[in-house]
Amino acid sequence: MTVNAPPSSSASSTAVSSPLKRLGALLAVSLVVALMTGPSGDSPTPLAGVKGSIFDVRVFKFLLAAVVIWAITLGYARLQPQIAERRAAVTTTSRRLFARPGSRPITYLLLLVLAIIIPLQLSPAAQQAAVTDVGIYALLALGLNVVIGYAGLLDLGYIAFYAIGAYATAYFTSSRALPTHSSVLFNPFAVFPIALLIAALAGVLLGGPTLRLRGDYLAIVTLGFGEIVQKVANNADGFTNGSRGAFGVPKLSIHVGPINYRWGIDPLPYYYLLVVLIVLVMLAFSALERSRIGRGLAAIREDEVAAEATGVPTLRYKLLAFSIGASTSGIAGVIFATKQFFNPQTFSLQASLLVLTIVIFGGMGSLFGVVLGAIVIQGTFFFLRDVVPPNDRYIYFGALIMVMMIFRPQGLLPSRRRSQEIALAESGGASVEMLSAGTVVER
Amino acid sequence: MSPALTKQSGDVAQPAVAGDVVLDVQQVTLRFGGLTSLDSVSLQMRRGSVLAVIGPNGAGKTSLFNCLTGAYTPQEGSVTFYPKPGESVAVLGKRPHKIARLGIARTFQNIRLFPALTVLENVQVGVETRQKSDALSSMLRLPNARRDQKNSVAEGFRLLELVGLRGKSNELAAALPYGEQRRLEIARALGTVPSLLLLDEPAAGTNPTEKAELSALIRRIADTGVSVLLIEHDMPLVMGLADEVVVLNFGKVIATGRPEQVQRNAAVIEAYLGAESEETAIDATDLPDVGSGRLPGTAKSGEPGESA
Numbered sequence: 001m002t003v004n005a006p007p008s009s010s011a012s013s014t015a016v017s018s019p020l021k022r023l024g025a026l027l028a029v030s031l032v033v034a035l036m037t038g039p040s041g042d043s044p045t046p047l048a049g050v051k052g053s054i055f056d057v058r059v060f061k062f063l064l065a066a067v068v069i070w071a072i073t074l075g076y077a078r079l080q081p082q083i084a085e086r087r088a089a090v091t092t093t094s095r096r097l098f099a100r101p102g103s104r105p106i107t108y109l110l111l112l113v114l115a116i117i118i119p120l121q122l123s124p125a126a127q128q129a130a131v132t133d134v135g136i137y138a139l140l141a142l143g144l145n146v147v148i149g150y151a152g153l154l155d156l157g158y159i160a161f162y163a164i165g166a167y168a169t170a171y172f173t174s175s176r177a178l179p180t181h182s183s184v185l186f187n188p189f190a191v192f193p194i195a196l197l198i199a200a201l202a203g204v205l206l207g208g209p210t211l212r213l214r215g216d217y218l219a220i221v222t223l224g225f226g227e228i229v230q231k232v233a234n235n236a237d238g239f240t241n242g243s244r245g246a247f248g249v250p251k252l253s254i255h256v257g258p259i260n261y262r263w264g265i266d267p268l269p270y271y272y273l274l275v276v277l278i279v280l281v282m283l284a285f286s287a288l289e290r291s292r293i294g295r296g297l298a299a300i301r302e303d304e305v306a307a308e309a310t311g312v313p314t315l316r317y318k319l320l321a322f323s324i325g326a327s328t329s330g331i332a333g334v335i336f337a338t339k340q341f342f343n344p345q346t347f348s349l350q351a352s353l354l355v356l357t358i359v360i361f362g363g364m365g366s367l368f369g370v371v372l373g374a375i376v377i378q379g380t381f382f383f384l385r386d387v388v389p390p391n392d393r394y395i396y397f398g399a400l401i402m403v404m405m406i407f408r409p410q411g412l413l414p415s416r417r418r419s420q421e422i423a424l425a426e427s428g429g430a431s432v433e434m435l436s437a438g439t440v441v442e443r
Numbered sequence: 444m445s446p447a448l449t450k451q452s453g454d455v456a457q458p459a460v461a462g463d464v465v466l467d468v469q470q471v472t473l474r475f476g477g478l479t480s481l482d483s484v485s486l487q488m489r490r491g492s493v494l495a496v497i498g499p500n501g502a503g504k505t506s507l508f509n510c511l512t513g514a515y516t517p518q519e520g521s522v523t524f525y526p527k528p529g530e531s532v533a534v535l536g537k538r539p540h541k542i543a544r545l546g547i548a549r550t551f552q553n554i555r556l557f558p559a560l561t562v563l564e565n566v567q568v569g570v571e572t573r574q575k576s577d578a579l580s581s582m583l584r585l586p587n588a589r590r591d592q593k594n595s596v597a598e599g600f601r602l603l604e605l606v607g608l609r610g611k612s613n614e615l616a617a618a619l620p621y622g623e624q625r626r627l628e629i630a631r632a633l634g635t636v637p638s639l640l641l642l643d644e645p646a647a648g649t650n651p652t653e654k655a656e657l658s659a660l661i662r663r664i665a666d667t668g669v670s671v672l673l674i675e676h677d678m679p680l681v682m683g684l685a686d687e688v689v690v691l692n693f694g695k696v697i698a699t700g701r702p703e704q705v706q707r708n709a710a711v712i713e714a715y716l717g718a719e720s721e722e723t724a725i726d727a728t729d730l731p732d733v734g735s736g737r738l739p740g741t742a743k744s745g746e747p748g749e750s751a
Contacts, residue, residue: 284582284583285582287581287582287583287584287588288578288581288582290592291576291578291581291582291588291591291592292567292571292574292576292581292588292591292592292595293577293578293581294581295560295564295567295568295571296568296571296572298557298559298560298564298568299557299560299568302557302558302559302560303555303556303557303558305514305555306551306555306556306557307557307568308538308539308540308543309512309514309539309540309543309549309551309555310540310543310548310568310569310572310631310632310634310635311540311543311544311548311569311572311573311635312540312568312572313540314540320578324578417559417560418559420559420615420617421558421559424558424559424617
């Protein structure tokens with residue numbers, strides 16, 4: 001029975017096929033988790049951690065959790081047909097409702113109202129997180145989504161453009177934030193187009209020589225670029241103030257006619273500004289995705305050789321995607337810089353990977369997906385802060401992402417095209433044939 | 444390398460074909476290390492004609508296509524393309540998308556569609572390579588972007604109608620049966636408004652009905668004034684369609700002429716059937732079966748001569 005597992009069984013049950021084996025694996029995992037989350041040892045008593053976490057009553061909690069999870073998976077396997085049926089019924093009805101004219105705008109309006117109301121109910125700390133963790137990262141993820149989701153380019157140094165936007169803001173608006181400043185100082189709002197252009201230019205400068213590379217090579221080069229920018233920010237004391245970072249960038253303010261408004265300590269005005277920007281960016285990118293440019297990018301992602309042969313200027317389109325992503329990142333940098341203190345540590349590789357995680361977790365290529373990804377990932381992170389010891393947060397976080405990628409690789413709200421690509425790749429059908437054909441004409 | 448325009452360099456022979464030439468390939472040589480894939484191949488093509496390139500497997504047919512479309516750059520020779528009468532462009536050394544813009548479109552031997560895009564979107568990608576609206580006007584939905592969008596949908600439907608796929612515009616390209624994928628690839632290529640269409644084994648893997656439809660489709664395309672350069676193994680199809688046939692063997696042109704002339708050519712018969720069969724009286728009508736008698740999947744392996 002274990003050998004002839006039906007082909008329809010899920011990936012997990014083919015890997016560990018018998019229920020008993022699965023129980024064993026889960027118990028082993030629970031012991032590891034118990035050990036990792038338990039008290040830590042030190043050099044005089046290196047085994048204290050093991051004693052405190054495994055030879056302790058608390059281990060039963062973990063073993064019990066393993067058994068419960070096992071029972072759930074067992075029940076799930078037995079009930080799978082019914083569950084699939086129910087799910088299909090729910091998705092088709094919701095899809096039918098969504099297809100009804102007028103339901104789309106209403107849904108969007110409802111979501112917008114929620115986005116406006118919910119932060120009012122939050123604690124000040126959560127409001128702060130809604131700006132710096134969720135809002136700004138949603139904006140960053142929307143930009144990276146153009147690069148990864150639309151064009152299919154893996155950019156691991158994306159946060160560099162965020163840094164460029166932030167430092168450009170400090171340079172052009174403040175006489176004190178950095179050791180040097182531009183001769184003419186601007187209102188922070190005027191810096192939006194400047195930062196956008198500088199970041200886009202940096203994107204073109206990085207992309208020009210590197211976008212001829214494919215896949216892994218591009219990832220490595222962009223990784224290097226991200227590191228270079230961070231190291232320069234850290235070491236170019238005379239320009240960036242080094243590791244001390246930039247203090248005192250003026251807050252955003254509007255002085256137009258009778259309107260005189262200054263963003264201050266309160267995070268909510270920043271939040272609403274971000275909501276406006278995110279809505280505008282989503283509108284622009286959804287139009288982009290449906291345009292000839294968006295289709296050209298999709299074509300490049302699916303088969304670059306065929307796209308080029310069909311007349312799509314692949315290098316130019318990839319550069320375009322790169323600079324659109326970079327300028328979005330630059331804008332996020334402006335908001336962040338005017339809101340609070342930053343130093344090179346803000347723009348670490350970890351931040352790049354976090355944005356990447358949000359895009360993949362939320363659903364590559366899907367605008368609502370990546371915004372939801374930012375909310376879920378950063379929200380989880382925020383709530384874990386109170387629930388578990390700070391050092392353990394990454395363990396739970398990593399586990400969440402692993403489970404997600406195993407059971408739902410297309411992300412929370414995948415785009416139609418992306419989920420179809422994944423389905424095609426998994427079925428190993430036509431797309432594989434087309435991929436292997438690539439050797440025929442590729443140089 | 445600087446490929447000279449044939450018309451301007453005096454030492455190169457004038458096109459042998461009378462009339463309006465659309466493509467002039469002169470002495471093209473392509474080597475991969477020690478392997479010579481194309482050995483000073485020359486051919487001329489009349490505008491609006493259907494030219495078939497045939498030859499045993501490994502003769503260099505697809506290599507020739509890849510040279511014409513910019514995927515390979517041959518070491519020697521020149522390729523001149525005449526988008527309109529009296530207008531000439533050197534093709535070699537240009538990137539594939541530039542060549543596509545000039546008006547040379549192609550299909551692939553192993554179909555290369557955009558599998559997760561819909562049938563209509565596949566064609567739209569081709570159509571939109573001629574459009575001009577930029578990213579900014581697309582993002583802001585400016586009038587020119589909207590106009591382009593409308594035109595590309597209309598033109599996409601027109602081309603799908605032409606290849607008989609209009610009813611399937613919303614399906615995924617990957618979900619189409621093999622023969623329809625071939626036709627979709629042709630529609631995508633036509634979307635770029637080519638004056639020269641290169642088809643790399645369009646009938647491979649299609650059934651007799653599809654083959655007949657395909658033949659009619661290629662005829663229709665040629666009748667609209669698009670010149671068609673065709674690689675094909677299916678001899679009845681070639682003989683029925685081609686105005687002229689070029690035979691390649693081991694990277695060399697061994698015969699050129701009208702289909703019925705080529706069928707009787709001794710060198711061609713030798714290339715296809717092997718040297719020993721020279722004594723056997725060969726009925727020219729036997730020739731067609733040599734290429735088409737094998738399954739498309741196995742076409743890559745084995746010498747064609749052995750099967751005769």
